[in-house]
Amino acid sequence: MNERIRQLAEKAGLRFTQLMSNPMVPVVDGKETDLEKFAELIVRECAKIAIADYDKEQDFSGNPHMDIQGAYRSAKVDVAMAIKETFGVEL
Numbered sequence: 001m002n003e004r005i006r007q008l009a010e011k012a013g014l015r016f017t018q019l020m021s022n023p024m025v026p027v028v029d030g031k032e033t034d035l036e037k038f039a040e041l042i043v044r045e046c047a048k049i050a051i052a053d054y055d056k057e058q059d060f061s062g063n064p065h066m067d068i069q070g071a072y073r074s075a076k077v078d079v080a081m082a083i084k085e086t087f088g089v090e091l
Helices: 003-011 032-051 068-086
Strands: 015-018 026-029
Touching: 003 015, 003 032, 032 068
Parallel strands: none
Antiparallel strands: 015 026
8 A cells, every 4th residue: 555545545544454354455544534534545645745845847937928827826726726625525
């Protein structure tokens, strides 16, 4: 399992146990609300990735005709908001 997914699952309150019959397969234990929190954390993480590092992108500020950098930043924020809205996560 991806380590970041495991971290988010544990942050949501899910617990992992190993089966004696097959120790290679983790079993997730938790309540439905924990699962909902886990899903919300994944959505938030995706939205955060969508807007990450936009200030480090190429500097287009010297272009007198349009602010490409601003448009790029705006588009990334729009994507992050769309991700959250699609999955019903509060903005």
